[in-house]
Amino acid sequence: xxxxxxxxxxxxxxxFATLLVDSGRxxxxxxxxxxxxxxxxxxxxxxxxxxxxxxGTTAFEVMGDADFVSHINVQLSVTGPSADVHVxxxxxxxxxxxxxxxxxxxxxKADRPGQRSYMAVAAEWAVESVIGSVCTVSRxxxxxxxxxxxxxxxxxxxxxxxxNPRLIRQLNKEFRPDYDLTAPVxxxxxxxxxxxxxxxxxxxxxxxxxxxxxxSRMGYRLSGAxxxxxSRSLRSEGINLGAIQVPPDGQPIVMMRDRQTxxxxxxxxCVTLLDINRFAQAVPGDVVTFRQTDMNTARSAYLxxxxxxxxxxxxxx
Amino acid sequence: MTPFxxxxxxxxxxxxxxxxxxxxxxxxxxxxxxxxxxHALLNASFAWLKDTLPAYDSLLxxxxxxxxxxxxxxHALRQLNVVSDTSQVEGKRHSLPVxxxxxxxxxxxxxxxxxxxxxxxxxxxxxxxxxxxxxxxFAPGFAYMGEVDxxxxxxxxxxxxxxxxxxxxxxxxxxxxxxxxxxxxxxxLLGLCPLSxxxxxxxxxxxxxxxxxxxxxxxxEATYREMKDD
Numbered sequence: 001x002x003x004x005x006x007x008x009x010x011x012x013x014x015x016f017a018t019l020l021v022d023s024g025r026x027x028x029x030x031x032x033x034x035x036x037x038x039x040x041x042x043x044x045x046x047x048x049x050x051x052x053x054x055x056g057t058t059a060f061e062v063m064g065d066a067d068f069v070s071h072i073n074v075q076l077s078v079t080g081p082s083a084d085v086h087v088x089x090x091x092x093x094x095x096x097x098x099x100x101x102x103x104x105x106x107x108x109k110a111d112r113p114g115q116r117s118y119m120a121v122a123a124e125w126a127v128e129s130v131i132g133s134v135c136t137v138s139r140x141x142x143x144x145x146x147x148x149x150x151x152x153x154x155x156x157x158x159x160x161x162x163x164n165p166r167l168i169r170q171l172n173k174e175f176r177p178d179y180d181l182t183a184p185v186x187x188x189x190x191x192x193x194x195x196x197x198x199x200x201x202x203x204x205x206x207x208x209x210x211x212x213x214x215x216s217r218m219g220y221r222l223s224g225a226x227x228x229x230x231s232r233s234l235r236s237e238g239i240n241l242g243a244i245q246v247p248p249d250g251q252p253i254v255m256m257r258d259r260q261t262x263x264x265x266x267x268x269x270c271v272t273l274l275d276i277n278r279f280a281q282a283v284p285g286d287v288v289t290f291r292q293t294d295m296n297t298a299r300s301a302y303l304x305x306x307x308x309x310x311x312x313x314x315x316x317x
Numbered sequence: 318m319t320p321f322x323x324x325x326x327x328x329x330x331x332x333x334x335x336x337x338x339x340x341x342x343x344x345x346x347x348x349x350x351x352x353x354x355x356h357a358l359l360n361a362s363f364a365w366l367k368d369t370l371p372a373y374d375s376l377l378x379x380x381x382x383x384x385x386x387x388x389x390x391x392h393a394l395r396q397l398n399v400v401s402d403t404s405q406v407e408g409k410r411h412s413l414p415v416x417x418x419x420x421x422x423x424x425x426x427x428x429x430x431x432x433x434x435x436x437x438x439x440x441x442x443x444x445x446x447x448x449x450x451x452x453x454x455f456a457p458g459f460a461y462m463g464e465v466d467x468x469x470x471x472x473x474x475x476x477x478x479x480x481x482x483x484x485x486x487x488x489x490x491x492x493x494x495x496x497x498x499x500x501x502x503x504x505x506l507l508g509l510c511p512l513s514x515x516x517x518x519x520x521x522x523x524x525x526x527x528x529x530x531x532x533x534x535x536x537x538e539a540t541y542r543e544m545k546d547d
Contacts, residue, residue, distance in 0.1 A: 008337025029368045029379075030355070032457040032523070069543070083385075088321060131521060140457055141517045170425050191336065218501065236452070236461055236492065238370025247503065248475040258460040262372050262454035262461070264327030264489060265503070270331035271383070295387050300334040302382060 004048065004126045005041065007071040008160035011152045012105070015064025018152040019136045020144055021118075023056040028131050029261045035241065036143070037257045039116050039217060039280040042177040043079040047120035049313055050077035050097050052166040058134050060119040060125055060152075068119070070100045077169075080117030081179035081281045091107035096170035098269045099123075114283030123160035126140060132286025137258055139218070169179040175312055176217040181282055184291035185245065185275045188298055191267035195231040196246075204268065204288055209252065213284040217258035219245075220282070229266040236264040242271030242279075244290075256280060272298045318391045323350040323401060327391070333367070333382045335390060339374045344463060347374035347449045351526065353470055357399040366388070369525075372452045373461060373492075408450065410530035413495065415508045415533050416541035417443075422485040422506035428471045443468045443507060448493055448531045453523060458497035458515025460525035465491045471510060477503035484509045485532045486533065493533075497523070511536075511544035 011018055021044065026035025036045035038061055048057050052075075059065075062080075070076075075097050078085040083094040086107040092098055094117075100106060110117050127134045128147060136144035136151060144150050145158060152158075193201070209224035227250045239245070243255040245265040254271055255263075257280075271279055272293065282288060293301075318327040318335070321406035325340035337354065341347035355371045358378065365384040370377035380390050417440045418425050425436040432439065455461075465488050473489045478501060481487070485496040487504035496502060497514035515523050525531065536544070 026367055029370050029454070032459055034456075035368070053332045130472065139498060141498065142457070188329050188332050190331065190334075193328070195341070235373040235375070235490075237372045237375040237455070238330070238334075240334040240379060242331055247477060249472070251476075260455040260459075261370055262452065262459075264492075266423060269329070270334070272332045274332075291351060295329050295332050299382050299386055303334065306383065 004160040005159045008123070008158045009121060009127040010069045010071060010157040011066065012069050012152055013065065013067040014152050014154055015062060015066040015109070017063045018066045018225040019061045020058055020158070021061045021133045021136070022058045024135050024285045025131050025133045029238070032261050033131050033142070034137050034140060034258050034261065036133060036137050038118065039252050039257055040080065040118070040277045042277040043116070043310050045082070046171055046176070047077050047079040047118040050079070050095065050169045050171065051075055051120045052163070052169070053120055053122060058122070058125040059118065062117045062119060063110070063114070064107045065107070068106045068108070070106060071102055071157070072105045072123070072160070072162050072287065073101050075099050075107070075122040075165060076119055077300045078108055078117055078119045080110055080115060082112040082115050083117035084111050091295045093170070095176060098170040099165070112283060115281050120158060122163045122166060124163065126159040126161065134252065135146060139258070147311050158221065177277060179278050179281050181286055181288055182279070184289040185279050186272045186293045186298060187269045187290050188272055188295055189292055191243065191269065192229065192231060192234065193268050195229050195266055196227065196268055197230070200228055203270065203290055204252070208287045208289055211282045211284050211286045211288065215284060217256055219253045219255045219259055220279070222250070222252045222254065222288070227252060229269070231266055233269065234264045234266055236262040239267070240270055241273070244269055244271065254279065272302070274302050277306070321395065322399070323354070328388065330377055334377055335387055337376045337378070339376075340372070343452065344373060344464055344471060345449065351376050353399050353401040357397050361393070361397060363393060370454065372454065373463070391480055406454060408526055411525065411531045413510050413512060413533050414536040414540070414544060415510050416538055417508035417535055419538070419541070421482045421511040422509050424505040424542060426451060428488070428507070431471045432469050434468065439469050439507070440460070442466045443493070444533050444535060445487070450525050450527050450529045450531065453525065453527060455495050456497055456500055457517065457521065458523035458525070460514070460523065460529075462493045462531055463491055465493050466496045469493070471505045473503040474505065477501055480507065482509065484508050484511065509541060511541050511546060513546040
């Protein structure tokens with residue numbers, strides 16, 4: 001980028017939280033930096049594809065009702081399990097490339113409150129990375145528009161240079177990610193799984209858990225059948241995405257994108273990369289169940305998913 | 318996956334991760350193994366290696382599952398040339414001031430009750446030990462220090478708190494730490510340290526590094542307010 005563009009897209013109303021996201025921080029968890037990244041990586045990925053962007057391009061993650069004013073003529077796209085998009089109060093399709101003009105107002109919300117939507121823009125974003133990413137981690141005071149971890153505020157303008165218009169793309173319903181929560185969420189057993197009795201493990205996999213209202217980008221606390229672990233004291237250790245940790249009260253917490261890097265509660269395994277995005281779009285009160293899988297099966301299914309995506313998109317995955 | 322050499326256990330950690338647990342007579346030995354293995358892994362510059370998360374006596378390895386599976390990673394580990402550094406790197410020495418019992422961070426009575434001693438004993442015993450930094454993680458600048466005297470060791474809270482204040486000095490079992498930023502947390506709080514643990518605006522570096530040694534020193538509220546980093 002030769003010079004910082006003077007203008008771009010302005011946030012008029014930020015809703016519950018509007019954040020800048022990209023694919024997150026890699027290789028720096030060893031220093032304690034949270035991995036971060038989009039909560040729903042699938043919807044984020046598709047939003048960028050619809051704009052013809054390289055995977056990993058910055059996008060907006062919207063929770064609540066957000067309004068943007070475009071100060072540029074540009075293409076953009078909005079995705080999410082219940083994404084609702086209006087341009088100048090006229091309804092527009094989600095999961096497709098839209099063209100907006102200077103002065104247009106883009107309103108983004110989710111029909112199911114609490115779900116996240118993604119708005120990608122076919123542009124070169126002029127946002128400085130901090131520790132290799134623009135991802136906003138408020139707890140670490142890191143990332144975002146000013147680098148200090150603040151969510152976007154009304155009046156903030158994100159500078160960007162529009163790309164030349166590209167072919168309009170759309171993703172039909174049948175090819176969109178499946179967000180149905182009636183299907184169980186797959187889990188690879190691991191970590192301290194041997195410290196849970198088989199009765200406890202089977203209780204976990206055969207019980208319904210309600211997503212509590214204590215959910216954040218760090219972790220989702222569930223409520224349901226208490227899961228007891230034989231080992232109580234444990235030295236803090238690395239936590240991977242989707243790790244299901246069990247504090248002594250037995251109520252599982254699924255660790256999400258902005259999780260801390262190390263922690264010491266026993267863990268019975270991890271939600272797979274296949275299901276973590278679907279799980280991330282659960283809202284308080286939703287009921288989830290879990291099923292056990294193994295690393296090989298999960299990997300095969302994941303590679304198959306990427307292959308299908310590559311076939312749909314003509315190569316990119 | 319069968320353990321070998323200094324590795325006493327290997328477990329899956331998600332579909333794209335495995336965690337190694339190290340053996341050794343002392344925590345320091347296990348911690349040295351952990352650092353040596355991480356060092357060897359990073360030096361090998363594997364294209365599939367996404368993240369390494371070293372802790373006290375464990376190392377989480379996150380790999381790119383598009384490129385490799387866990388069997389490939391295991392095989393690579395078996396081939397790895399690890400030089401276990403027994404000569405412990407001597408880090409910096411730090412003395413951290415603590416306003417014990419600061420109202421915003423005070424679980425002293427809970428710890429005392431759990432240990433069957435007085436709150437003054439808890440404060441005294443916490444200051445007696447020379448702590449070593451075994452790992453940095455949880456949050457940028459969060460240093461895991463050990464080992465806390467068994468007489469005041471106290472398990473994590475049954476339910477983590479939504480908010481622990483910045484600078485909170487805390488213990489969980491045999492570990493001690495200072496919270497660099499306000500965050501959720503499940504440790505028992507002893508008081509507040511006025512010094513900044515992490516420079517989050519210029520250098521993004523932490524005060525404490527792995528291998529450093531730390532002592533804690535009691536200060537009063539007035540001294541805390543004078544010393545408080547902005």
